[in-house]
Amino acid sequence: MIQILQRLNGLIYFLKGNHDKAVKKPEPSAYFQWMKDYYELPIQDKEIDIKHKIVLCHYPFRSWNKSFHGSYSLHGHVHGVFKEENKNILRHDVGVDNNGFTPISLKQVYDIMNKKNWMNNRNERERK
Numbered sequence: 001m002i003q004i005l006q007r008l009n010g011l012i013y014f015l016k017g018n019h020d021k022a023v024k025k026p027e028p029s030a031y032f033q034w035m036k037d038y039y040e041l042p043i044q045d046k047e048i049d050i051k052h053k054i055v056l057c058h059y060p061f062r063s064w065n066k067s068f069h070g071s072y073s074l075h076g077h078v079h080g081v082f083k084e085e086n087k088n089i090l091r092h093d094v095g096v097d098n099n100g101f102t103p104i105s106l107k108q109v110y111d112i113m114n115k116k117n118w119m120n121n122r123n124e125r126e127r128k
Contacts, residue, residue, distance in 0.1 A: 017058035
């Protein structure tokens with residue numbers, strides 16, 4: 001793993017998953033800005049005119065902080081086989097095996113989420 005980390009560019013933030021028990025501090029942490037199980041990422045992207053919150057975790061959530069107010073949940077763990085019971089939920093499996101075996105950009109995340117009709121989903125829930 002160290003050989004791969006030495007070849008990467010930029011700042012690296014490590015979101016731990018169920019197979020990362022072997023990743024221990026202090027050695028690998030020298031390569032990471034942080035190592036966490038869960039993170040709420042505030043986004044303010046002037047290039048695509050977005051101010052948003054994204055909840056990051058290795059595991060998919062059914063509900064997450066601000067999920068009924070438009071925040072996104074990005075996760076891995078399910079290797080592209082997770083079947084959404086609701087196609088309009090603002091959640092996406094960002095694992096490479098769900099995205100053509102390549103990482104996806106923030107713009108791609110927004111494009112995916114903008115195709116979802118989450119407000120109708122929210123209004124339907126509030127009527128029940």
